[in-house]
Amino acid sequence: MDHQTDEALLGAYREGDREAFSVLVERYSNELVQFLTKQTGSRATAEDVFQETFLQVHNSASTFDLDRRFKPWLYTIAVNKGRDWHRRNARRKAVSLSANVGKDGDGQSFADLMAADIPGPSEGMQESEMRQRVKHVVDSLPSHYREILLLSYFQKMSYTQIAETLEIPLGTVKSRLHSAVAAFGMGWDQDDTETEEREE
Amino acid sequence: MTKEHEDMPTLTDADAHMLDQLVDAEFDPSKITGLDAADQARLDRIVSILGLLDSYPAVELTGEDRTTLVNATLARIDHAESEQTDRMRFEPGSGPASRMGVPELIAVAAIIILGLSIIFPMLNATRETSTRSVHRNNLAQIGGAFFNHAGDNDGILANTDAPEWETLFGESTNRLDMQPLVEHDYVNPEVAGLQGEILWSYQTQPRTHAFHSSVPARTVLMGNRNPYMTSEVVSQISFQKDEVNFSVVLIENLIWSPSVLMSDNSVEDITGHAYEGDDMRIPNPRCRLLEQADVFLTHPIAH
Numbered sequence: 001m002d003h004q005t006d007e008a009l010l011g012a013y014r015e016g017d018r019e020a021f022s023v024l025v026e027r028y029s030n031e032l033v034q035f036l037t038k039q040t041g042s043r044a045t046a047e048d049v050f051q052e053t054f055l056q057v058h059n060s061a062s063t064f065d066l067d068r069r070f071k072p073w074l075y076t077i078a079v080n081k082g083r084d085w086h087r088r089n090a091r092r093k094a095v096s097l098s099a100n101v102g103k104d105g106d107g108q109s110f111a112d113l114m115a116a117d118i119p120g121p122s123e124g125m126q127e128s129e130m131r132q133r134v135k136h137v138v139d140s141l142p143s144h145y146r147e148i149l150l151l152s153y154f155q156k157m158s159y160t161q162i163a164e165t166l167e168i169p170l171g172t173v174k175s176r177l178h179s180a181v182a183a184f185g186m187g188w189d190q191d192d193t194e195t196e197e198r199e200e
Numbered sequence: 201m202t203k204e205h206e207d208m209p210t211l212t213d214a215d216a217h218m219l220d221q222l223v224d225a226e227f228d229p230s231k232i233t234g235l236d237a238a239d240q241a242r243l244d245r246i247v248s249i250l251g252l253l254d255s256y257p258a259v260e261l262t263g264e265d266r267t268t269l270v271n272a273t274l275a276r277i278d279h280a281e282s283e284q285t286d287r288m289r290f291e292p293g294s295g296p297a298s299r300m301g302v303p304e305l306i307a308v309a310a311i312i313i314l315g316l317s318i319i320f321p322m323l324n325a326t327r328e329t330s331t332r333s334v335h336r337n338n339l340a341q342i343g344g345a346f347f348n349h350a351g352d353n354d355g356i357l358a359n360t361d362a363p364e365w366e367t368l369f370g371e372s373t374n375r376l377d378m379q380p381l382v383e384h385d386y387v388n389p390e391v392a393g394l395q396g397e398i399l400w401s402y403q404t405q406p407r408t409h410a411f412h413s414s415v416p417a418r419t420v421l422m423g424n425r426n427p428y429m430t431s432e433v434v435s436q437i438s439f440q441k442d443e444v445n446f447s448v449v450l451i452e453n454l455i456w457s458p459s460v461l462m463s464d465n466s467v468e469d470i471t472g473h474a475y476e477g478d479d480m481r482i483p484n485p486r487c488r489l490l491e492q493a494d495v496f497l498t499h500p501i502a503h
Contacts, residue, residue, distance in 0.1 A: 018274075021274070022270060022274060025269075025270045025273050025274065026266060026270045029266045029269050029270055030260070030261045030266060033259060033261060033269065034258075034259045037259045038256060043259055046259070047269055047272075050269065050273065051269075051272060051273045054273045054277065055273075055276055055277050055280055058277045058280075059280075127255075130252075130255045131255050131256065131257045132257075134252050134253065134255040134256050135256055135257055138253065138256055149253070152223060153227060153250055153253055154253070156226050156227065158223070158224070159220075159223060174216075174220065175210065177219070177223070178210050178211045178215075178216045178219060179209055179210050179211075181211060181215075181219055181249065181250070182209040182210055182211045182215075183209050184249065184252075184253075185249050186209055188249070188252060
Protein backbone atom coordinates (compact mmCIF):
# COMPACT_ATOMS: atom_id res chain seq x y z
CA MET A 1 0.00 0.00 0.00
CA ASP A 2 2.96 2.30 0.61
CA HIS A 3 3.63 2.61 -3.11
CA GLN A 4 0.14 3.91 -3.89
CA THR A 5 -0.36 7.56 -4.76
CA ASP A 6 -1.87 9.96 -2.27
CA GLU A 7 -4.99 10.25 -4.37
CA ALA A 8 -5.38 6.47 -4.56
CA LEU A 9 -5.01 6.18 -0.81
CA LEU A 10 -7.65 8.82 -0.20
CA GLY A 11 -9.94 7.11 -2.68
CA ALA A 12 -9.46 3.82 -0.86
CA TYR A 13 -10.21 5.51 2.44
CA ARG A 14 -13.43 6.88 1.03
CA GLU A 15 -14.35 3.31 0.20
CA GLY A 16 -13.83 2.37 3.84
CA ASP A 17 -10.16 1.35 3.93
CA ARG A 18 -8.92 2.84 7.20
CA GLU A 19 -5.44 1.45 6.69
CA ALA A 20 -5.09 3.63 3.61
CA PHE A 21 -5.72 6.72 5.70
CA SER A 22 -3.19 5.57 8.24
CA VAL A 23 -0.59 5.28 5.48
CA LEU A 24 -1.44 8.77 4.28
CA VAL A 25 -1.03 10.27 7.76
CA GLU A 26 2.26 8.42 8.22
CA ARG A 27 3.50 9.56 4.82
CA TYR A 28 3.09 13.25 5.63
CA SER A 29 3.87 13.15 9.34
CA ASN A 30 7.49 14.26 9.16
CA GLU A 31 7.16 16.71 6.29
CA LEU A 32 4.03 18.42 7.52
CA VAL A 33 5.14 18.65 11.13
CA GLN A 34 8.33 20.33 9.97
CA PHE A 35 6.35 22.77 7.91
CA LEU A 36 3.88 23.50 10.70
CA THR A 37 6.66 23.87 13.26
CA LYS A 38 8.10 26.68 11.17
CA GLN A 39 4.66 28.15 10.58
CA THR A 40 3.63 28.13 14.22
CA GLY A 41 7.07 28.35 15.85
CA SER A 42 6.40 25.39 18.11
CA ARG A 43 6.64 21.66 17.58
CA ALA A 44 3.93 20.90 20.12
CA THR A 45 1.60 23.31 18.36
CA ALA A 46 2.63 21.86 15.01
CA GLU A 47 1.63 18.37 16.10
CA ASP A 48 -1.71 19.66 17.34
CA VAL A 49 -2.34 21.51 14.09
CA PHE A 50 -1.20 18.42 12.19
CA GLN A 51 -3.95 16.41 13.87
CA GLU A 52 -6.52 19.10 13.15
CA THR A 53 -5.40 19.09 9.54
CA PHE A 54 -5.97 15.39 9.09
CA LEU A 55 -9.24 15.57 10.99
CA GLN A 56 -10.33 18.10 8.38
CA VAL A 57 -9.05 15.83 5.61
CA HIS A 58 -11.17 13.05 7.09
CA ASN A 59 -14.25 15.27 7.32
CA SER A 60 -13.86 16.62 3.79
CA ALA A 61 -12.59 13.48 2.09
CA SER A 62 -15.91 12.86 0.38
CA THR A 63 -15.79 16.27 -1.29
CA PHE A 64 -12.24 15.97 -2.66
CA ASP A 65 -11.96 15.65 -6.42
CA LEU A 66 -9.71 12.63 -6.92
CA ASP A 67 -8.62 13.98 -10.29
CA ARG A 68 -6.79 16.76 -8.47
CA ARG A 69 -3.54 16.44 -6.59
CA PHE A 70 -3.77 15.68 -2.90
CA LYS A 71 -0.69 17.48 -1.65
CA PRO A 72 -1.69 21.07 -2.51
CA TRP A 73 -5.09 20.39 -0.97
CA LEU A 74 -3.44 19.04 2.18
CA TYR A 75 -1.21 22.09 2.46
CA THR A 76 -4.16 24.39 1.87
CA ILE A 77 -5.86 22.83 4.87
CA ALA A 78 -2.66 22.87 6.91
CA VAL A 79 -1.98 26.54 6.18
CA ASN A 80 -5.54 27.46 7.09
CA LYS A 81 -5.38 25.46 10.30
CA GLY A 82 -2.09 27.18 11.12
CA ARG A 83 -3.70 30.56 10.52
CA ASP A 84 -6.58 29.59 12.76
CA TRP A 85 -4.10 28.77 15.48
CA HIS A 86 -2.40 32.13 15.08
CA ARG A 87 -5.73 33.89 15.31
CA ARG A 88 -6.59 32.03 18.49
CA ASN A 89 -3.20 32.78 19.96
CA ALA A 90 -2.54 36.29 18.78
CA ARG A 91 0.43 36.67 21.00
CA ARG A 92 2.97 37.29 18.29
CA LYS A 93 4.01 40.91 18.15
CA ALA A 94 3.97 42.48 14.73
CA VAL A 95 7.36 43.63 13.57
CA SER A 96 7.61 46.65 11.36
CA LEU A 97 9.23 45.83 8.09
CA SER A 98 8.97 49.25 6.58
CA ALA A 99 12.36 50.38 7.83
CA ASN A 100 14.15 52.51 5.33
CA VAL A 101 16.82 50.22 4.00
CA GLY A 102 16.39 50.81 0.33
CA LYS A 103 16.47 53.61 -2.14
CA ASP A 104 13.01 54.95 -1.35
CA GLY A 105 12.23 56.43 1.97
CA ASP A 106 8.46 56.49 1.56
CA GLY A 107 5.95 53.72 1.00
CA GLN A 108 7.57 50.57 -0.24
CA SER A 109 11.04 49.75 0.89
CA PHE A 110 13.28 48.27 -1.76
CA ALA A 111 15.95 45.94 -0.54
CA ASP A 112 18.96 45.48 -2.77
CA LEU A 113 20.40 42.20 -1.70
CA MET A 114 23.68 43.05 -3.39
CA ALA A 115 24.29 45.41 -0.48
CA ALA A 116 23.26 42.98 2.21
CA ASP A 117 25.78 42.03 4.79
CA ILE A 118 25.23 38.39 5.52
CA PRO A 119 27.70 36.93 7.96
CA GLY A 120 28.08 33.20 7.60
CA PRO A 121 28.47 30.67 10.36
CA SER A 122 32.19 30.62 9.65
CA GLU A 123 32.52 34.13 11.04
CA GLY A 124 32.51 32.90 14.55
CA MET A 125 28.86 32.66 15.27
CA GLN A 126 28.02 29.62 17.31
CA GLU A 127 25.78 27.22 15.47
CA SER A 128 23.14 27.13 18.18
CA GLU A 129 23.04 30.91 18.33
CA MET A 130 22.69 31.03 14.58
CA ARG A 131 19.75 28.67 14.71
CA GLN A 132 18.01 30.74 17.34
CA ARG A 133 18.55 33.96 15.41
CA VAL A 134 17.20 32.47 12.20
CA LYS A 135 14.23 31.09 14.09
CA HIS A 136 13.63 34.47 15.69
CA VAL A 137 13.71 36.30 12.39
CA VAL A 138 11.51 33.76 10.61
CA ASP A 139 9.05 33.61 13.49
CA SER A 140 8.88 37.40 13.49
CA LEU A 141 7.79 37.59 9.88
CA PRO A 142 4.12 38.29 9.19
CA SER A 143 2.34 34.99 8.74
CA HIS A 144 1.62 35.48 5.03
CA TYR A 145 5.33 36.04 4.36
CA ARG A 146 6.33 33.12 6.52
CA GLU A 147 3.85 30.80 4.81
CA ILE A 148 5.05 31.58 1.34
CA LEU A 149 8.71 31.37 2.31
CA LEU A 150 8.14 27.96 3.86
CA LEU A 151 6.17 26.61 0.93
CA SER A 152 8.67 27.91 -1.57
CA TYR A 153 12.04 27.31 0.04
CA PHE A 154 11.40 24.38 2.34
CA GLN A 155 8.68 22.56 0.43
CA LYS A 156 10.19 23.42 -2.95
CA MET A 157 6.80 24.25 -4.37
CA SER A 158 6.60 26.09 -7.68
CA TYR A 159 4.79 29.40 -7.99
CA THR A 160 1.86 27.60 -9.54
CA GLN A 161 1.62 25.07 -6.74
CA ILE A 162 1.82 27.81 -4.13
CA ALA A 163 -0.92 29.74 -5.89
CA GLU A 164 -3.07 26.61 -5.82
CA THR A 165 -2.29 25.91 -2.17
CA LEU A 166 -2.86 29.41 -0.88
CA GLU A 167 -5.67 30.04 -3.35
CA ILE A 168 -4.23 33.37 -4.46
CA PRO A 169 -3.28 34.67 -7.93
CA LEU A 170 0.09 33.75 -9.42
CA GLY A 171 1.19 37.39 -9.51
CA THR A 172 0.43 37.75 -5.83
CA VAL A 173 2.52 34.68 -5.09
CA LYS A 174 5.52 36.20 -6.85
CA SER A 175 5.26 39.63 -5.32
CA ARG A 176 4.62 38.16 -1.90
CA LEU A 177 7.65 35.88 -2.09
CA HIS A 178 9.80 38.83 -3.23
CA SER A 179 8.56 40.74 -0.22
CA ALA A 180 9.07 37.78 2.08
CA VAL A 181 12.71 37.41 1.03
CA ALA A 182 13.24 41.15 1.34
CA ALA A 183 11.61 41.14 4.74
CA PHE A 184 13.72 38.25 5.87
CA GLY A 185 16.88 39.99 4.69
CA MET A 186 15.86 43.19 6.41
CA GLY A 187 14.88 41.33 9.53
CA TRP A 188 18.20 39.62 9.59
CA ASP A 189 20.09 42.90 9.25
CA GLN A 190 18.01 44.46 11.97
CA ASP A 191 18.55 41.51 14.27
CA ASP A 192 22.25 41.59 13.49
CA THR A 193 22.46 45.26 14.42
CA GLU A 194 20.60 44.69 17.67
CA THR A 195 22.90 41.80 18.51
CA GLU A 196 25.98 43.93 17.91
CA GLU A 197 24.55 46.73 20.07
CA ARG A 198 23.90 44.31 22.90
CA GLU A 199 27.44 42.97 22.63
CA GLU A 200 28.89 46.47 22.82
CA MET B 201 -2.97 49.56 -4.42
CA THR B 202 -3.89 47.39 -1.46
CA LYS B 203 -2.75 47.94 2.09
CA GLU B 204 -0.51 44.91 1.77
CA HIS B 205 1.19 46.32 -1.32
CA GLU B 206 1.60 49.75 0.22
CA ASP B 207 3.34 48.48 3.31
CA MET B 208 5.33 45.54 2.13
CA PRO B 209 9.02 45.70 1.38
CA THR B 210 10.09 44.34 -1.94
CA LEU B 211 13.19 43.44 -3.87
CA THR B 212 14.72 45.45 -6.62
CA ASP B 213 13.73 44.28 -10.06
CA ALA B 214 17.12 42.64 -10.59
CA ASP B 215 16.91 40.71 -7.32
CA ALA B 216 13.30 39.74 -7.99
CA HIS B 217 14.19 38.45 -11.43
CA MET B 218 17.04 36.41 -10.01
CA LEU B 219 14.85 35.02 -7.25
CA ASP B 220 12.26 33.92 -9.83
CA GLN B 221 14.96 32.01 -11.68
CA LEU B 222 16.07 30.41 -8.45
CA VAL B 223 12.52 29.28 -7.64
CA ASP B 224 12.19 27.79 -11.10
CA ALA B 225 15.47 25.95 -10.45
CA GLU B 226 14.07 24.63 -7.18
CA PHE B 227 16.72 26.69 -5.33
CA ASP B 228 19.56 24.83 -6.96
CA PRO B 229 21.92 27.59 -8.20
CA SER B 230 23.91 25.14 -10.30
CA LYS B 231 20.96 24.92 -12.65
CA ILE B 232 21.29 28.61 -13.48
CA THR B 233 24.02 29.23 -16.01
CA GLY B 234 25.24 31.91 -18.40
CA LEU B 235 25.19 34.74 -15.90
CA ASP B 236 27.48 37.73 -16.09
CA ALA B 237 29.59 38.64 -13.10
CA ALA B 238 27.06 41.05 -11.60
CA ASP B 239 24.18 38.63 -11.89
CA GLN B 240 26.32 35.82 -10.53
CA ALA B 241 27.17 37.95 -7.53
CA ARG B 242 23.49 38.77 -7.12
CA LEU B 243 22.61 35.08 -7.27
CA ASP B 244 25.26 34.26 -4.70
CA ARG B 245 23.89 36.86 -2.31
CA ILE B 246 20.35 35.58 -2.64
CA VAL B 247 21.51 32.03 -2.13
CA SER B 248 23.49 33.01 0.93
CA ILE B 249 20.54 34.86 2.43
CA LEU B 250 18.17 32.01 1.77
CA GLY B 251 20.84 29.62 2.99
CA LEU B 252 20.37 31.14 6.42
CA LEU B 253 17.00 29.45 6.47
CA ASP B 254 18.74 26.10 6.54
CA SER B 255 19.81 26.99 10.04
CA TYR B 256 16.23 27.02 11.22
CA PRO B 257 16.16 24.41 13.99
CA ALA B 258 15.36 21.13 12.33
CA VAL B 259 12.52 18.99 13.52
CA GLU B 260 13.22 15.41 12.87
CA LEU B 261 10.62 12.98 14.05
CA THR B 262 11.97 9.64 15.13
CA GLY B 263 10.17 6.51 14.10
CA GLU B 264 8.59 6.36 17.52
CA ASP B 265 7.53 10.01 17.29
CA ARG B 266 5.85 9.38 13.98
CA THR B 267 4.04 6.31 15.23
CA THR B 268 2.81 8.21 18.25
CA LEU B 269 1.67 11.13 16.10
CA VAL B 270 -0.13 8.90 13.62
CA ASN B 271 -1.89 6.99 16.39
CA ALA B 272 -2.85 10.20 18.16
CA THR B 273 -4.23 11.60 14.91
CA LEU B 274 -6.30 8.50 14.18
CA ALA B 275 -7.54 8.41 17.77
CA ARG B 276 -8.58 12.04 17.52
CA ILE B 277 -10.54 11.31 14.36
CA ASP B 278 -12.21 8.31 16.01
CA HIS B 279 -13.10 10.44 19.01
CA ALA B 280 -14.59 13.17 16.80
CA GLU B 281 -16.53 10.52 14.88
CA SER B 282 -17.96 8.95 18.02
CA GLU B 283 -18.95 12.37 19.40
CA GLN B 284 -20.75 13.16 16.19
CA THR B 285 -22.49 9.78 16.23
CA ASP B 286 -23.58 10.30 19.83
CA ARG B 287 -25.09 13.66 18.95
CA MET B 288 -27.07 12.12 16.12
CA ARG B 289 -28.22 9.00 18.00
CA PHE B 290 -31.14 8.91 20.40
CA GLU B 291 -30.81 6.10 22.83
CA PRO B 292 -33.47 5.71 25.53
CA GLY B 293 -31.82 5.40 28.91
CA SER B 294 -28.36 6.33 27.68
CA GLY B 295 -27.57 9.61 29.28
CA PRO B 296 -28.68 11.79 32.09
CA ALA B 297 -30.83 13.97 29.85
CA SER B 298 -32.62 11.13 28.12
CA ARG B 299 -33.42 8.51 30.71
CA MET B 300 -36.65 7.45 29.12
CA GLY B 301 -37.91 3.92 28.83
CA VAL B 302 -40.50 2.52 26.49
CA PRO B 303 -43.43 3.24 28.86
CA GLU B 304 -42.39 6.88 29.07
CA LEU B 305 -42.13 7.09 25.32
CA ILE B 306 -45.61 5.60 24.93
CA ALA B 307 -46.95 8.08 27.45
CA VAL B 308 -45.37 10.97 25.59
CA ALA B 309 -46.73 9.71 22.28
CA ALA B 310 -50.19 9.34 23.80
CA ILE B 311 -50.09 12.89 25.14
CA ILE B 312 -49.03 14.19 21.75
CA ILE B 313 -51.81 12.28 20.00
CA LEU B 314 -54.34 13.50 22.56
CA GLY B 315 -53.16 17.06 22.08
CA LEU B 316 -53.41 16.77 18.33
CA SER B 317 -56.88 15.25 18.57
CA ILE B 318 -57.96 18.33 20.52
CA ILE B 319 -56.11 20.86 18.46
CA PHE B 320 -57.09 19.64 15.00
CA PRO B 321 -60.87 19.90 15.51
CA MET B 322 -60.31 23.31 17.04
CA LEU B 323 -58.29 24.35 14.03
CA ASN B 324 -60.95 22.97 11.70
CA ALA B 325 -63.66 24.73 13.66
CA THR B 326 -61.69 27.94 13.50
CA ARG B 327 -61.20 27.57 9.79
CA GLU B 328 -64.86 26.79 9.26
CA THR B 329 -65.88 29.81 11.33
CA SER B 330 -63.54 32.00 9.31
CA THR B 331 -64.86 30.63 6.02
CA ARG B 332 -68.43 31.04 7.17
CA SER B 333 -67.73 34.65 8.17
CA VAL B 334 -66.29 35.47 4.77
CA HIS B 335 -69.20 33.81 3.02
CA ARG B 336 -71.77 35.56 5.17
CA ASN B 337 -70.28 38.90 4.28
CA ASN B 338 -70.24 38.01 0.60
CA LEU B 339 -73.80 36.75 0.74
CA ALA B 340 -75.00 39.96 2.32
CA GLN B 341 -73.46 41.98 -0.49
CA ILE B 342 -74.70 39.63 -3.19
CA GLY B 343 -78.20 39.46 -1.79
CA GLY B 344 -78.34 43.24 -1.50
CA ALA B 345 -77.26 43.48 -5.12
CA PHE B 346 -79.97 41.01 -6.05
CA PHE B 347 -82.73 43.07 -4.52
CA ASN B 348 -81.30 46.34 -5.77
CA HIS B 349 -81.31 44.94 -9.30
CA ALA B 350 -84.95 43.87 -8.95
CA GLY B 351 -85.84 47.28 -7.58
CA ASP B 352 -84.25 48.99 -10.56
CA ASN B 353 -85.89 46.62 -13.09
CA ASP B 354 -89.57 46.55 -12.23
CA GLY B 355 -89.10 43.73 -9.74
CA ILE B 356 -87.55 41.36 -12.25
CA LEU B 357 -84.77 39.29 -10.78
CA ALA B 358 -81.43 39.07 -12.53
CA ASN B 359 -81.72 36.30 -15.05
CA THR B 360 -80.16 34.85 -18.10
CA ASP B 361 -81.09 32.32 -20.74
CA ALA B 362 -80.98 28.76 -19.45
CA PRO B 363 -81.57 26.47 -22.42
CA GLU B 364 -80.05 23.59 -20.50
CA TRP B 365 -83.14 23.60 -18.28
CA GLU B 366 -85.48 23.00 -21.22
CA THR B 367 -85.14 19.26 -20.86
CA LEU B 368 -86.15 19.41 -17.24
CA PHE B 369 -89.02 21.84 -17.48
CA GLY B 370 -90.18 21.15 -21.01
CA GLU B 371 -89.81 24.73 -22.13
CA SER B 372 -87.09 27.24 -22.84
CA THR B 373 -86.64 29.32 -19.77
CA ASN B 374 -84.44 31.69 -17.95
CA ARG B 375 -82.51 31.15 -14.80
CA LEU B 376 -81.36 33.59 -12.25
CA ASP B 377 -77.75 34.43 -12.67
CA MET B 378 -75.18 36.59 -11.00
CA GLN B 379 -73.63 37.72 -14.25
CA PRO B 380 -76.05 40.61 -14.84
CA LEU B 381 -75.40 41.80 -11.30
CA VAL B 382 -71.70 41.98 -11.98
CA GLU B 383 -72.05 43.46 -15.45
CA HIS B 384 -74.16 46.30 -14.12
CA ASP B 385 -71.95 46.91 -11.12
CA TYR B 386 -74.41 45.76 -8.52
CA VAL B 387 -71.69 43.66 -6.95
CA ASN B 388 -67.95 43.35 -7.14
CA PRO B 389 -66.90 40.32 -9.22
CA GLU B 390 -64.40 39.31 -6.55
CA VAL B 391 -67.13 39.26 -3.92
CA ALA B 392 -69.38 37.38 -6.35
CA GLY B 393 -66.65 34.81 -6.86
CA LEU B 394 -66.71 35.25 -10.62
CA GLN B 395 -63.22 34.63 -11.91
CA GLY B 396 -63.92 34.44 -15.63
CA GLU B 397 -66.27 31.55 -15.20
CA ILE B 398 -69.81 31.58 -13.93
CA LEU B 399 -69.80 29.24 -10.98
CA TRP B 400 -72.79 30.63 -9.16
CA SER B 401 -76.41 30.29 -10.06
CA TYR B 402 -79.41 31.62 -8.22
CA GLN B 403 -82.60 29.86 -7.65
CA THR B 404 -85.93 31.08 -6.46
CA GLN B 405 -88.73 29.45 -4.59
CA PRO B 406 -92.34 30.51 -4.49
CA ARG B 407 -93.44 32.20 -1.33
CA THR B 408 -95.67 29.23 -0.71
CA HIS B 409 -92.85 26.79 -0.08
CA ALA B 410 -92.58 25.08 3.28
CA PHE B 411 -89.54 26.96 4.43
CA HIS B 412 -91.25 30.31 4.05
CA SER B 413 -93.49 29.69 6.99
CA SER B 414 -90.64 29.29 9.41
CA VAL B 415 -88.50 32.18 8.21
CA PRO B 416 -90.53 35.27 7.46
CA ALA B 417 -88.07 36.87 5.06
CA ARG B 418 -87.26 37.34 1.46
CA THR B 419 -84.60 34.80 0.74
CA VAL B 420 -82.27 33.90 -2.06
CA LEU B 421 -81.04 30.37 -2.55
CA MET B 422 -77.58 30.24 -3.96
CA GLY B 423 -75.29 27.31 -4.54
CA ASN B 424 -71.65 27.35 -5.45
CA ARG B 425 -72.43 25.14 -8.39
CA ASN B 426 -75.43 24.31 -10.44
CA PRO B 427 -76.51 20.79 -9.51
CA TYR B 428 -77.64 20.14 -13.06
CA MET B 429 -74.20 20.83 -14.32
CA THR B 430 -72.40 18.42 -12.08
CA SER B 431 -71.92 14.71 -12.16
CA GLU B 432 -72.31 14.58 -8.43
CA VAL B 433 -76.07 14.68 -8.78
CA VAL B 434 -77.13 11.20 -7.74
CA SER B 435 -80.91 11.49 -7.92
CA GLN B 436 -83.72 13.93 -8.23
CA ILE B 437 -87.36 14.05 -7.33
CA SER B 438 -89.87 16.29 -9.06
CA PHE B 439 -93.28 17.08 -7.73
CA GLN B 440 -95.96 19.71 -7.96
CA LYS B 441 -97.50 21.64 -5.11
CA ASP B 442 -99.93 24.52 -5.43
CA GLU B 443 -99.43 24.41 -9.18
CA VAL B 444 -95.72 25.02 -8.71
CA ASN B 445 -93.10 22.54 -9.85
CA PHE B 446 -90.51 21.44 -7.36
CA SER B 447 -87.47 19.32 -7.75
CA VAL B 448 -85.27 17.95 -5.05
CA VAL B 449 -81.83 16.97 -6.16
CA LEU B 450 -79.63 14.78 -4.03
CA ILE B 451 -76.00 15.70 -4.24
CA GLU B 452 -73.35 13.44 -2.90
CA ASN B 453 -70.35 14.46 -0.87
CA LEU B 454 -71.21 18.11 -0.61
CA ILE B 455 -71.71 19.90 2.63
CA TRP B 456 -74.08 22.78 2.49
CA SER B 457 -74.96 25.29 5.06
CA PRO B 458 -77.84 27.41 3.83
CA SER B 459 -78.15 30.98 4.89
CA VAL B 460 -81.13 33.24 4.71
CA LEU B 461 -80.89 36.80 3.60
CA MET B 462 -83.28 38.73 5.80
CA SER B 463 -85.37 41.70 4.77
CA ASP B 464 -82.89 44.06 6.32
CA ASN B 465 -80.15 42.42 4.22
CA SER B 466 -78.67 40.64 7.21
CA VAL B 467 -77.72 36.99 6.88
CA GLU B 468 -78.83 34.23 9.16
CA ASP B 469 -77.56 30.70 9.08
CA ILE B 470 -80.19 27.99 9.04
CA THR B 471 -79.84 25.15 11.45
CA GLY B 472 -82.28 22.30 11.65
CA HIS B 473 -83.73 23.61 8.45
CA ALA B 474 -86.26 22.10 6.14
CA TYR B 475 -83.73 20.65 3.80
CA GLU B 476 -82.49 17.37 5.07
CA GLY B 477 -79.13 16.01 4.12
CA ASP B 478 -77.42 17.13 0.98
CA ASP B 479 -80.43 18.14 -0.98
CA MET B 480 -81.10 21.32 -2.79
CA ARG B 481 -84.33 22.63 -4.06
CA ILE B 482 -84.41 23.52 -7.66
CA PRO B 483 -86.45 26.57 -8.46
CA ASN B 484 -89.45 26.94 -10.56
CA PRO B 485 -88.13 28.98 -13.45
CA ARG B 486 -91.36 30.85 -13.72
CA CYS B 487 -90.69 32.58 -10.41
CA ARG B 488 -88.84 35.48 -11.96
CA LEU B 489 -90.44 38.30 -10.08
CA LEU B 490 -89.21 39.25 -6.68
CA GLU B 491 -92.72 39.68 -5.40
CA GLN B 492 -93.52 36.13 -6.37
CA ALA B 493 -90.52 34.37 -4.95
CA ASP B 494 -88.18 34.13 -2.09
CA VAL B 495 -84.56 33.81 -2.91
CA PHE B 496 -82.28 31.53 -0.98
CA LEU B 497 -78.56 31.88 -0.45
CA THR B 498 -76.44 28.92 0.45
CA HIS B 499 -72.72 28.66 0.81
CA PRO B 500 -70.39 25.78 1.32
CA ILE B 501 -68.64 25.55 4.65
CA ALA B 502 -65.70 23.66 3.22
CA HIS B 503 -64.09 23.39 -0.18
